[in-house]
Amino acid sequence: MEIQEVKTTDLQQFQAIMLKAVNAGNEYKKVSKEAKANFLEEIVRQIELLGFELIETAMTETNLPEARLIGERGRTCNQLKMFADLIREGSWVEASIDTALPQRLPIPKSDIRKMLVPLGPVVVFGASNFPLAFSTAGGDTASALAAGCPVVLKAHSAHRKTSVLVAGAIEKAIQLAQMPKNVFQHVIGRYEIGQALVKHPATQAVAFTGSYTGGKALFDLANHRHRPIPVFAEMGSVNPVCLLSEKLATQPESLAKEMAASITQGVGQFCTNPGVMIAVEDKALDEFLSHLKIAIQQVSPAKMLHSGIAQSYHEGIASVINDEDLSIEAAVQKTENDAGNALIASVSAAVFMERPTLHQEIFGPYSLLVKCKDKAEMLAVVNVLEGQLTGTIMGTDSDLQQNIDLLESLTTIAGRVMINNVPTGVEVCPSMVHGGPFPATTDARFTSVGTSAIKRFVRPVCLQNFSQSLLPAELQDGNPMQIWRLIDGEFSKA
Amino acid sequence: MEIQEVKTTDLQQFQAIMLKAVNAGNEYKKVSKEAKANFLEEIVRQIELLGFELIETAMTETNLPEARLIGERGRTCNQLKMFADLIREGSWVEASIDTALPQRLPIPKSDIRKMLVPLGPVVVFGASNFPLAFSTAGGDTASALAAGCPVVLKAHSAHRKTSVLVAGAIEKAIQLAQMPKNVFQHVIGRYEIGQALVKHPATQAVAFTGSYTGGKALFDLANHRHRPIPVFAEMGSVNPVCLLSEKLATQPESLAKEMAASITQGVGQFCTNPGVMIAVEDKALDEFLSHLKIAIQQVSPAKMLHSGIAQSYHEGIASVINDEDLSIEAAVQKTENDAGNALIASVSAAVFMERPTLHQEIFGPYSLLVKCKDKAEMLAVVNVLEGQLTGTIMGTDSDLQQNIDLLESLTTIAGRVMINNVPTGVEVCPSMVHGGPFPATTDARFTSVGTSAIKRFVRPVCLQNFSQSLLPAELQDGNPMQIWRLIDGEFSKA
Incomplete structure (x- = not known):
């Protein structure tokens, strides 16, 4: 793998990169699931071998503290291991077999089988707020490689050195695990480079975590191609938290501490940061x-x-401070350049509902409290919100019983709904949905966190009337892969 | 249900239709799976009660023969029953449970569960070539209703009376099964009416079967909305059939009969009609x-x-006949107005590869034989084709062993790959994929035929830290629905 620094105008270079990706993909999809799993685990070992140099480099480039980056490295490695386990087990391919009925009248039924197959080259964009877990060897790369797709990674300009280090670890893993040479390629360049990669005819899918502007631009670009391709853009959200009355009355202090910690966690730089709180005054x-x-x-x-x-954050909170419709409830003074000082403002529900700009995310440790006259107005506020990654209710059992409609509305607008949990801290597990209706993401049917993230980079293919020897192992009669399959509509490991 | 005839400019009428759909959807998603299954089965009974009037009306409107329409009615009813069985069984919701680990360090793990939930109002377009099985109560409507979504059906102008009859049957079923009044609405109007329905903010997804021009226009419209929505457009395909040498040499007559029957079946008016054959000369x-x-x-x-x-067909074959690059191999004389007389033409592989217009579908009983110099050229021809619904190889075991690369290429471009089966005749079963890479469809990740078609109209939602009483039955500890679930990553019915 070369660390490819690409100039915007160099079309030949794109052609070469994508051709290498296609060729690597054709080889890689034939690699056994065991070998792919070993490869992902080898990436883990190589990342760990980078040792403190990786943490130090990321600290310098991102201002994130050591403990957070060590934690994020752990998450990155755990994600790779999780996908290694998933593909080694193998049932994720959704194998399905409908046996033939040669005697059926009026026409015989053929043997029909299907499974998920990789899409081909995936372009992954590094995310500024997760230099490790959502960048070079992060969740998007891990799930695409697990799915059987080659990856072309566009490094985020804010942490290039970190990205180069991790790309080097992947390169070593490719050699040690004897994977196709260009199954992962690392590209450094300006914004336009990313656009050119998305437009390239060989690209089959795109994964992105970042701003609405950035994600929507890639989505539009992908849909204007001669052959449109899926874009999985996670574009943030204000993650409404509804604070219910009995909860507020009985646990005001612990709830306040919990919310303050969530709002300021990681200087508010999480996609699931609670940017809007809603409560009855x-x-x-x-x-x-x-x-x-x-x-x-x-x-x-x-x-x-x-x-x-x-x-951007300081411009955002300056507009809040200067906004006559808003009141400042809590403010922290700025201590140094580039510091993110927390701010809590409030607004009446009536004004909030009239001004859609107030529903937009200000990325950082800011939260807007929407003060409602009553329960009905609270519900009305939730119902004017656009799609969200998360929706939260903080309430006692009695609060919840009286606000079932609120819970339903949150479930309609969000990908993940929580009760008495803060939205920050996204668990990496099979049941996670880190996604949600537009504009939180460009495709609410998929998640970028958890095992199901692999489903973004595959499509089903149906094989009809194939002899056993021509079928992939996943679909052969004897179930040599020992995976769960749907046989004539029934789940079975037989 | 009213049979709503909509004028293009009547915005209030759209507003009313979509508002009714939203309200019906909010009620309908709370209906039990058993009641939804009974509803689908009641539609079957009501369609059957229409008796011969339905067949006669469809015969008059579509020129399709009685036997075909009786068969298509059977398929329509079987699809409804299949979805009734699927939702009654219930495992299709992909319930997943990750149990809490309150003692986990450094932070406890919450209880996290997920399942698929309905998207909301779906706009379905009736298809001209399937007045029953892909129209009013066809596969799109059946799968959307099974998923828990209200349907607004735009009738196809070529078979309005048939559509009104079927809509009446659904209306009776709504009453008898006590479903929300507007869970199905039937709209008659011009092309612009369909566009207006797709653009309406309350619409959550679109299903369409028809031409590339029609499907791509809806896809673009949906992506230019303020909030883009998924469009499942099945836009046809030339369904390449590779005829291999030993098969041709050993079974020329039976293979010719099989291909002729497939090319002319239903006057060539199937999406999977074999429009291109590829063989070595x-x-x-x-x-x-x-x-x-x-x-x-x-x-x-x-x-x-x-x-x-x-x-359109006669214009298409006229251009073939006048094309100096093409030779006519077999032609049938036209017998009456509007008849589809079969035509087989041939072209050299070199010319075919240079002229992309030859790769396009001519809807009707036409097929173009691409004559190749050798095996390598045959592979090259397949590799220049765009996305297809199906790809077929006709070959002996020995042919197949020598053409594994051809099989791989077909699997890359098609949604369904067959060996020694004709592409016409799409089995309705769990393993079916009636879909394929663009431009065969706008979303290769989904199928419009078979049980998986239900997955087009849902998205996953994650519920975190919910008490048992607030969870839907599908996600409750005791598994009251008795469905297959993923518990901490393991399939189980426990």
């Missing part, structure tokens, strides 16, 4: 707010990921 | 062609679905 809410103010002010502002993000 | 091919000519000429031309389709 009453004394309990005032008490919650007084505790929230104290809790927020106890968090020292840390540097944001890079100057661009810090600048 | 040799004596065996000449003999096959002489048999094909006889077999084709034995099929009397029948009337096509409507004048518009017949006119």
